[in-house]
Amino acid sequence: MNGTAVLHSIIDGVLTGSVYALMATGLTLIFGVMNIINVAQGIFVILGAYLSYALSVHLGIDLFAGLAITIPTLFVVGIVVERAFLSRIKGPERVVMSILVTYAVALVIEGVLDMVFTANYVELHAWYVDQSVRVLGIWLPYIYLLGFALALVLLGALYVMLYRTRFGASVRASLANQTAAALVGINVRRVSTICFGLGVAVTAAGGMIYGATNAFNANSSYDLISRLLVIIVLGGMGSLGGALVAGIMMITIEDLVSVVWGSTWSNLSFFVILVIVLSLRPQGLFGQRSVRVA
Amino acid sequence: MRGKRKLFRALSVTSVLVASLFTVATSSGASSSGSIAKGQPVLIGASLSLTGEFSADGTAFQAGYNLWAADQNAKGGLLGHQIKLKIISDASSPTQVITNYQSLISTDHVNLTFGPFSSLLTLPAAKAVNRYGYAMVEGAGGAPSIFQSGLKNVFDAALPVADGLVPFAKWIASLPASQRPKTIAYVTSNDPFTEPQIPVAAKIIKAAGVKTVYNKVFAAEVTDYTPIADEVAAANAQVVVLGSVDVPTVSSFMQAFEQAHYNPKAFIATAGPDQGTTFLKAVGSTYANGVMVPNAWFGGSKNAESVKMVSEYIKKYGGTASGVNADVAEAYAVGQVITAAVKATGGFSNAKIITYLHSGVTIQSVLGAVKFNSLGENNQPTAFTFQWQGTKFVEVNPTTDPGATKILYPKPAWKA
Structure with a gap:
């Protein structure tokens, strides 16, 4: 181990972590507004990766340009899923039922992807996927740099939408208290549907980066969802900033541990941190202790 | 109160005894039967990783098992019985694979079992089927840990891992x-x-x-x-x-x-x-x-058995010889080993199959010659x-x- 290796692992962690943060932001946005846990988020990421793959291989569309198609497509998929299944879940068992319903949605999508694309692994290819640039003696892959930039742009757009628009005010009001939001005239149901669409839409970008940096098949979603759930729990369920910080922090620490103590400990570190943080702050790093009023 | 406790205790003991007897009855019944009624198919069970980490390999194994069954059925099946495969997914889980084989044996009453994919899953699977006296011929569990476990029912047709x-x-x-x-x-x-x-x-x-x-x-x-x-x-x-x-x-x-x-x-x-x-x-x-x-195998192998299998695979699934996954051949070889054992023993008795496969006999397969040592490793492949x-x-x-x-x-x- 040397200083360069440590620096390299930190940079890798920040670059990769930002993409995980982007995917997790969608998940936490959905939980924050709708009070449901979308365990289908992992398969939506893979769906996004497969859409990019199909556009790239069959139509020759560049991976980043393809996002102009895949992001709106997944937004629509999210709207359809929310309207068709989730909006029908009512009552005190809503959170538990949402896990079951979104799990069912995930299984259906996984089955369809398996049938269409088979279980064989694929990976997204473009010149910037394999090339890198040397900065301070460290080779930085373009795909990680571009993924980081994409995550910043989309997270920035999400921030502007949430804090600089009228719709964002409605979302934040719904995040804080759905009953009060409804009382002041906010159409909470409409906000929920759009938020679910947005939460799923960001997976198109996350999926594209994931597919460019990992060989994947439909079953790759299981690894993803476990990570994403850990990230939003650590960051604080419903906290967008928490997802961002936790995503970057978790992956960076994991990469750092891998270099300093060995990769055998890196995955363990992920969960050790979670246990420590939750022991000290059960609501997560940025979560609020108060219970939301539905 | 005491009466109720006694009654509860008696019921608990009885249910445990009944469950144990049922398990013994179903397991022994499943493993000891070496014959199948005329006209009935021979049911072969396998757990494969059709989802999860090993899904690409599991799917290729499934193709290999299916290809062997189709070929063998075209030749009249096993001792005149058509082969019916019951393949269930273990999601690449070393715990699910145990449940699957227990279910295949005690619920589906399969006559024979084929192995799962990967050494990681083969060891728990082989231990599970061993409790029922079943043989487990497999093509993807060559880790030394499997053969050091003392099991006598596991046979790996592929190359020993080490x-x-x-x-x-x-x-x-x-x-x-x-x-x-x-x-x-x-x-x-x-x-x-x-x-x-x-x-x-x-x-x-x-x-x-x-x-x-x-x-x-x-x-x-x-x-x-x-x-x-x-x-x-x-x-x-x-x-x-x-x-x-x-x-x-x-x-x-x-x-x-x-x-x-x-x-x-x-x-x-x-x-x-x-x-x-x-x-x-x-x-x-x-x-x-x-x-x-x-x-130990590749699509361009000149082994006559392999050439035939590759040609049939391409006919069925398309592609080229280079593109055929080695998993397909390993799975196919499992079927060939069982074919030879069933023919030689004249039935479907797992005990006889285990004895036969330990006898030092050499079996020809798409992987080449297969001959098991006392541990169940194939000591023939190059x-x-x-x-x-x-x-x-x-x-x-x-x-x-x-x-x-x-x-x-x-x-x-x-x-x-």
């Missing part, structure tokens, strides 16, 4: 000093399939004077290989031996190596590159050039090294083999 890298190691050692690499890096997943291969190869290579500059094990659960691959690249070894179980691992390392502008003179991975077109599709056809993998040369998957090692193609060494640059 020997996999031996031809590669011997080739490195045999190179003239001017061409022989000076340094080597070993990096492996902590999997029962990969780990045992490394020390055997390292011993041979070290004896040839090649210095080990990196030797680390990574957790099988790792999903971000970048920091590990970066470490390997930083070690700048001339040869890299990667203990991998699947395509994504190999693909991630290759990508990270190229991004780090690191191109070893030789690169071999224990599994992944043997998956035919699956591997090419994942990494890109030009990218694979020069990558090596150990195995380990080969294969290499991707362009879009062709060719045998390169042992170099003395008449069918061997010249090794592409040093490996061309990535994407060359």
Whole structure:
């Protein structure tokens, strides 16, 4: 181990972590507004990766340009899923039922992807996927740099939408208290549907980066969802900033541990941190202790 | 109150006894029956990883089992009984695989069992079916831990895992000093399939004077290989031996190596590159050039049984001989071993099949000759090294083999 290796692992962690943060932001946005846990988020990421793959291989569309198609497509998929299944879940068992319903949605999508694309692994290819640039003696892959930039742009757009628009005010009001939001005239149901669409839409970008940096098949979603759930729990369920910080922090620490103590400990570190943080702050790093009023 | 407690205790004891008797009855009934009524199919059960980490291999195994069953049924089945396969998915889980075999035996009352995919799942599966007295012929569980477990019912038709890298190691050692690499890096997943291969190869290579500059094990659960691959690249070894179980691992390392502008003179991975077109599709056809993998079979094998199977596979699924996954052949060979055992024993008694397979008999299969030692390992297969040369998957090692193609060494640059 040397200083360069440590620096390299930190940079890798920040670059990769930002993409995980982007995917997790969608998940936490959905939980924050709708009070449901979308365990289908992992398969939506893979769906996004497969859409990019199909556009790239069959139509020759560049991976980043393809996002102009895949992001709106997944937004629509999210709207359809929310309207068709989730909006029908009512009552005190809503959170538990949402896990079951979104799990069912995930299984259906996984089955369809398996049938269409088979279980064989694929990976997204473009010149910037394999090339890198040397900065301070460290080779930085373009795909990680571009993924980081994409995550910043989309997270920035999400921030502007949430804090600089009228719709964002409605979302934040719904995040804080759905009953009060409804009382002041906010159409909470409409906000929920759009938020679910947005939460799923960001997976198109996350999926594209994931597919460019990992060989994947439909079953790759299981690894993803476990990570994403850990990230939003650590960051604080419903906290967008928490997802961002936790995503970057978790992956960076994991990469750092891998270099300093060995990769055998890196995955363990992920969960050790979670246990420590939750022991000290059960609501997560940025979560609020108060219970939301539905 | 006391009366109720007594009644509860009596009921508990009774239910445990009934459950135990039921288990014994169903298990013994399932395993002892060596005959099947005329006109009834022979039911063969297997648990395969159709989802999860090993899904690509599991699906290829399923294709192999199905291909064998179709071929055998076309020949009249087994002793006149049509073969019916019952394959259920274990989602690549070492715990689910146990449940699956228990269910196949005690609920579905399968007559025979075929093995799952990977050493990781074969050991718990073999232990589970052993409790019912069933034989488990398998093609993807060659780890030493399986044969050191004392089980007498498990038979691996494929190459014993520990020997996999031996031809590669011997080739490195045999190179003239001017061409022989000076340094080597070993990096492996902590999997029962990969780990045992490394020390055997390292011993041979070290004896040839090649210095080990990196030797680390990574957790099988790792999903971000970048920091590990970066470490390997930083070690700048001339040869890299990667203990991998699947395509994504190999693909991630290759990508990270190229991004780090690191191109070893030789690169071999224990599994992944043997998956035919699956591997090419994942990494890109030009990218694979020069990558090596150990195995005992490849699509271009001249073995008559293999040629026939490959032709039937292509007829059914399309593609080319190079693109046929070695898993397909390993699964097909399992069926061939069972065919021979059933014919020889004249029935479906698992006890007789186990005795027969331990008798030292040699069975011909698509993998070549199969002969089990007292532990159930196949001591017949020759380990080969294969290499991707362009879009062709060719045998390169042992170099003395008449069918061997010249090794592409040093490996061309990535994407060359």
